Amino acid sequence: MDEKKTLLEIKDLKVSFFTPAGEVKAVNGISYSLGYNEVMGIVGESGSGKSVEAYSIIGLLQPPGKVVGGSIEFEGENVLEYDDEQMRQFRGNKVSMIFQNPMTCLNPVYTIGNQLTEALLCHDKGYTKEQARARAIEMLELVGINNAEKRIDQYPHEFSGGMRQRAMIAMALICEPKLLIADEPTTALDVTIQAQILELMKDLQKKENTSIIFITHNLGVVAEICDRVSVMYAGHIIEQGPVNDIFYDPQHPYTKGLLASTPRLDEEGRERLIPIEGTPIDLLNPPKGCNFGPRCKDCMKICLREKPPFVEVGEGHISACWLHFKDQAGKEEKK
Amino acid sequence: MSERDVLLEINKLRKYFPIKGQSIFKKRYVQAVESVSFSIYRGETFGLVGESGCGKTTLGRTIIRLYEPTSGRIVYDGTPIYDSEQKIAVDMLPFRRKMQIIFQDPSASLDPRMTVGEIVGEALDIHKLCPGKQERRDRINQLLDEVGLNTEHANRFPHEFSGGQQQRIGIARALAVDPEFIVCDEPISALDVSIQSQVVNMLEDLQTENHLTYLFIAHDISVVRHISNRIGVMYLGQMVELAESYELCSHPIHPYTKTLLSAVPLPDPVKSRARQRILLEGDIPSPVDPPSGCRFHTRCPYATEKCRAEQPVLKEYGPGHFAACHLLEQG
Numbered sequence: 001m002d003e004k005k006t007l008l009e010i011k012d013l014k015v016s017f018f019t020p021a022g023e024v025k026a027v028n029g030i031s032y033s034l035g036y037n038e039v040m041g042i043v044g045e046s047g048s049g050k051s052v053e054a055y056s057i058i059g060l061l062q063p064p065g066k067v068v069g070g071s072i073e074f075e076g077e078n079v080l081e082y083d084d085e086q087m088r089q090f091r092g093n094k095v096s097m098i099f100q101n102p103m104t105c106l107n108p109v110y111t112i113g114n115q116l117t118e119a120l121l122c123h124d125k126g127y128t129k130e131q132a133r134a135r136a137i138e139m140l141e142l143v144g145i146n147n148a149e150k151r152i153d154q155y156p157h158e159f160s161g162g163m164r165q166r167a168m169i170a171m172a173l174i175c176e177p178k179l180l181i182a183d184e185p186t187t188a189l190d191v192t193i194q195a196q197i198l199e200l201m202k203d204l205q206k207k208e209n210t211s212i213i214f215i216t217h218n219l220g221v222v223a224e225i226c227d228r229v230s231v232m233y234a235g236h237i238i239e240q241g242p243v244n245d246i247f248y249d250p251q252h253p254y255t256k257g258l259l260a261s262t263p264r265l266d267e268e269g270r271e272r273l274i275p276i277e278g279t280p281i282d283l284l285n286p287p288k289g290c291n292f293g294p295r296c297k298d299c300m301k302i303c304l305r306e307k308p309p310f311v312e313v314g315e316g317h318i319s320a321c322w323l324h325f326k327d328q329a330g331k332e333e334k335k
Numbered sequence: 336m337s338e339r340d341v342l343l344e345i346n347k348l349r350k351y352f353p354i355k356g357q358s359i360f361k362k363r364y365v366q367a368v369e370s371v372s373f374s375i376y377r378g379e380t381f382g383l384v385g386e387s388g389c390g391k392t393t394l395g396r397t398i399i400r401l402y403e404p405t406s407g408r409i410v411y412d413g414t415p416i417y418d419s420e421q422k423i424a425v426d427m428l429p430f431r432r433k434m435q436i437i438f439q440d441p442s443a444s445l446d447p448r449m450t451v452g453e454i455v456g457e458a459l460d461i462h463k464l465c466p467g468k469q470e471r472r473d474r475i476n477q478l479l480d481e482v483g484l485n486t487e488h489a490n491r492f493p494h495e496f497s498g499g500q501q502q503r504i505g506i507a508r509a510l511a512v513d514p515e516f517i518v519c520d521e522p523i524s525a526l527d528v529s530i531q532s533q534v535v536n537m538l539e540d541l542q543t544e545n546h547l548t549y550l551f552i553a554h555d556i557s558v559v560r561h562i563s564n565r566i567g568v569m570y571l572g573q574m575v576e577l578a579e580s581y582e583l584c585s586h587p588i589h590p591y592t593k594t595l596l597s598a599v600p601l602p603d604p605v606k607s608r609a610r611q612r613i614l615l616e617g618d619i620p621s622p623v624d625p626p627s628g629c630r631f632h633t634r635c636p637y638a639t640e641k642c643r644a645e646q647p648v649l650k651e652y653g654p655g656h657f658a659a660c661h662l663l664e665q666g
Contacts, residue, residue: 045527190386195598220600261532263561275532
């Protein structure tokens with residue numbers, strides 16, 4: 001990817017939580033870049049650091065969490081060096097976020113319209129109140145809320161779950177941000193509503209040319225909406241690549257395990273699931289070697305000693321596993 | 336099919352919850368389960384799917400009478416345990432030995448002040464299954480071993496365990512009385528993806544070893560399809576379609592089942608982008624004021640006048656394949 005096309009560049013980002021029990025390295029050195037108009041999926045289990053990483057991009061990390069290393073460059077500027085005022089301008093204007101639970105993220109004592117126009121008026125875009133209101137109605141219509149002129153004066157509790165999430169999306173997009181971070185936006189919703197929201201996000205992404213970082217644990221959702229996928233495990237990205245490569249040609253044992261352990265609606269007959277044994281590691285005492293080592297079927301001696309580096313396994317497809325070296329060594333020996 | 340051994344028969348089961356604080360002249364109810372009838376065969380896994388608020392959890396709990404039914408009939412292994420017409424409501428204690436439940440939220444369903452051994456052993460004491468101390472300890476250890484926990488875990492408290500392990504404790508507790516029938520109420524939805532498959536496999540193994548019958552309730556259709564022999568689809572308190580699980584997923588006939596299946600995201604980028612999706616308008620109506628006629632008509636793309644006026648009944652359209660829809664009657 002050449003420089004012009006890069007919207008966001010994260011280099012070796014490290015985020016730690018300083019708890020009484022010790023330092024928890026929630027994100028431990030992740031790097032990736034995101035192009036304009038691209039949808040990047042970040043998949044991982046709870047505690048893998050996927051949300052923490054997103055919160056640090058938008059400057060919402062709460063103590064005891066702290067960025068301890070690396071850089072986040074947005075259009076060439078290091079976001080981590082912003083002061084409060086710059087951050088305020090950046091947030092909402094250039095980057096905005098949709099959260100998992102729309103009920104807890106909307107303020108129950110303000111009308112939907114109030115909350116939508118607030119974003120516009122705060123960012124000094126030269127809107128008068130009337131113009132802002134008109135724009136808010138336009139946005140509500142865009143996200144598929146019928147009767148927007150009446151709805152805009154209602155309170156969040158008068159909206160259903162799916163509509164609240166639509167309102168959240170409208171609010172996030174009202175300042176035309178270049179990057180939208182969606183943190184499990186459909187997890188709290190029912191499948192039929194989830195389908196509606198996914199169609200809407202796909203639609204809007206095309207119309208508004210927004211880049212999206214889509215955080216989820218649902219592989220099905222990723223397959224549907226993302227261009228590229230990063231798989232996270234215990235604070236590290238362990239595999240990253242184009243969506244088709246990740247699903248049809250996964251390289252890392254963890255990615256393979258995740259795919260094999262997910263029941264599929266389209267499978268023939270009833271095959272037994274192949275689970276990943278064991279439980280995720282304790283981030284307070286991470287292992288010395290590969291974080292996935294203790295649960296890996298093909299764990300070797302080196303896996304427990306040293307962290308594996310990234311290996312390019314295909315075009316734009318990288319994976320961090322010692323097994324790739326074993327494969328290579330094996331091939332060379334044969335030659 | 337009718338010759339198969341029926342373990343549990345449910346007939347026109349209803350569960351209404353009164354709404355408090357309303358006018359005293361006009362009492363209003365949440366009609367959580369409305370006239371549901373079906374049977375569960377011995378040794379099978381019956382899956383129950385539907386969106387949140389469709390009454391699947393209420394149905395599960397009403398069947399084992401954790402909620403007292405409003406009306407209807409429940410027959411367990413030939414014995415009616417509830418019948419509103421004949422005014423039968425038996426004492427459930429002996430039946431609790433046969434019918435157990437695994438709850439959705441493992442941390443909320445375990446008493447934080449009891450050790451794992453006490454939690455698992457409580458049922459043994461209530462039903463006086465293990466008179467001797469040593470015998471009781473052995474049984475608890477055996478149960479913990481069965482669900483993949485260590486015997487030394489018996490002296491620890493629930494908060495010391497991960498979500499997956501807590502769910503295993505919940506399963507051990509349900510197994511303690513050596514039941515025949517277990518209601519699994521969303522047993523894996525609170526767990527991480529990689530842990531879910533461990534628990535699913537374990538439930539399958541336990542079923543084969545202990546000859547269990549499951550009522551498996553979940554909103555994730557992929558999981559239900561995987562584990563169940565037959566599946567019932569619920570919408571707003573009613574059963575809209577019931578069939579063998581493979582048949583239901585490959586040839587759904589009710590419009591709601593079709594939409595539900597097409598909404599499930601597939602972990603396959605090419606397939607999921609190529610397929611046509613049926614999108615529903617709007618949200619589920621409130622069960623306090625359910626729509627007249629077919630409860631699905633407000634969101635159904637094919638709804639007719641008849642659907643608005645008349646309630647469809649569950650009829651058999653193929654071997655063991657039932658659905659409740661007016662459109663199917665017309666052929």
